[in-house]
Amino acid sequence: MADEADFLAYGRQDIDDEDIAAVVRALQSDFLTTGPEIPAFEAEFAVFTGAAHAVACSNGTTALHLALDALGVGEGDVCIVPAITFMATANAARYCGADIVFADVHRHSGLLTPETFAEALDRAGGKAKAVLPVHLAGVPCDMPQIAELARQHGLVVVEDSCHAIGSREASGAMVGACRHGDAATFSFHPVKSLTTGEGGMVTTSNPDLAARMVRQRSHGIERDPARFARAEGAGEPWYHEMASLGWNYRLPDINAALGRAQLARMPAFAARRRALTAAYREQLQELAPLVSLPADPAGSDPCRHLLNVRIDFAAAGRTRAEVMNALKARGIGTQVHYIPVHTQPYYVQRYGRQSLPGAEAHYAQTLSLPLFTRMERRDVERVCGALAEVLA
Numbered sequence: 001m002a003d004e005a006d007f008l009a010y011g012r013q014d015i016d017d018e019d020i021a022a023v024v025r026a027l028q029s030d031f032l033t034t035g036p037e038i039p040a041f042e043a044e045f046a047v048f049t050g051a052a053h054a055v056a057c058s059n060g061t062t063a064l065h066l067a068l069d070a071l072g073v074g075e076g077d078v079c080i081v082p083a084i085t086f087m088a089t090a091n092a093a094r095y096c097g098a099d100i101v102f103a104d105v106h107r108h109s110g111l112l113t114p115e116t117f118a119e120a121l122d123r124a125g126g127k128a129k130a131v132l133p134v135h136l137a138g139v140p141c142d143m144p145q146i147a148e149l150a151r152q153h154g155l156v157v158v159e160d161s162c163h164a165i166g167s168r169e170a171s172g173a174m175v176g177a178c179r180h181g182d183a184a185t186f187s188f189h190p191v192k193s194l195t196t197g198e199g200g201m202v203t204t205s206n207p208d209l210a211a212r213m214v215r216q217r218s219h220g221i222e223r224d225p226a227r228f229a230r231a232e233g234a235g236e237p238w239y240h241e242m243a244s245l246g247w248n249y250r251l252p253d254i255n256a257a258l259g260r261a262q263l264a265r266m267p268a269f270a271a272r273r274r275a276l277t278a279a280y281r282e283q284l285q286e287l288a289p290l291v292s293l294p295a296d297p298a299g300s301d302p303c304r305h306l307l308n309v310r311i312d313f314a315a316a317g318r319t320r321a322e323v324m325n326a327l328k329a330r331g332i333g334t335q336v337h338y339i340p341v342h343t344q345p346y347y348v349q350r351y352g353r354q355s356l357p358g359a360e361a362h363y364a365q366t367l368s369l370p371l372f373t374r375m376e377r378r379d380v381e382r383v384c385g386a387l388a389e390v391l392a
């Protein structure tokens with residue numbers, strides 16, 4: 001086992017003195033939660049993505065739940081979710097009482113495509129209410145086509161953008177600008193491209209949707225007198241009303257302060273992730289065709305969260321477990337993104353065994369190599385050198 005200090009995890013956070021100072025200032029302020037850091041972080045995130053509105057919340061899963069709830073997803077509805085994603089994408093729809101139709105994905109990119117979406121729509125049999133495209137690894141889905149198909153069938157679109165902070169679509173818009181979707185959701189978990197410890201955000205162009213999510217993240221409490229059901233309440237300084245059943249999905253000010261400091265560093269983070277990805281692309285050519293990294297969709301400019309390469313384990317005569325263990329022994333951490341969600345026991349129990357060949361082919365060959373901003377070019381060389389050794 002290599003020295004622990006040299007261990008390269010598949011992903012990790014990047015916290016500097018400015019980040020720490022921002023958190024300390026928040027701790028010394030009058031507000032630990034729902035203070036001035038929240039609207040400031042929301043406004044800055046809206047500018048960053050180009051969205052009209054941004055609503056902060058406690059994590060990426062609650063961001064998905066808030067968005068689907070605000071868009072009216074409920075009992076009797078079906079949500080179309082790609083089979084290759086973190087399970088939270090599907091689970092959030094289940095929290096609303098909706099059922100899931102798992103869509104297949106492209107076997108190389110792991111992305112939902114207009115074709116796999118259309119096929120899932122057929123299986124949903126007219127009950128589909130929402131589709132949740134996932135910009136896997138930070139690579140944008142074909143949103144113009146997916147959103148057009150959704151519009152034709154009367155579906156709302158929530159882009160699970162947890163991997164795509166800082167990515168640009170082919171249109172030139174930032175992911176999260178909501179050019180095509182009704183809402184986009186983000187996570188600020190420490191392995192994501194920007195962190196608040198735990199945290200999340202929903203962006204949208206729709207002011208009513210934003211207002212509903214602000215209410216729902218704090219018990220459904222309405223504080224805007226203009227929206228009170230009981231008009232006399234406007235003259236009563238203590239008055240607030242519970243308009244609907246919400247949750248405590250608030251983001252603390254401490255975390256929002258960290259988010260603002262991290263967001264200021266996001267251009268540097270994105271440049272670093274892009275440079276490391278380019279270095280990987282160059283180095284991995286030597287391992288072709290055993291190892292490959294699918295090309296980015298034409299015109300898009302992903303800020304990758306994951307370096308999820310494809311490895312032909314069968315041709316290499318090594319199992320994935322052997323490769324992972326051998327890399328780990330060389331001080332290199334890897335991970336698999338993801339076990340297809342439709343094969344998880346909970347979903348098998350609910351919907352039975354299903355075959356989604358693209359998702360299963362993607363799963364069979366995927367491995368995420370280390371990618372985080374503190375890495376250097378020589379770390380990329382070390383990973384690719386070790387991979388060459390292990391596959392030889």
Ligand SMILES: *Cc1c(COP(=O)(O)O)cnc(C)c1O
Nearest residue numbers: 059060061086088162187188189
């Ligand atoms: C991380 C992640 C989530 C959930 O975010 P949390 O902040 O961990 O709740 C949802 N979807 C995807 C694709 C993710 O990667």
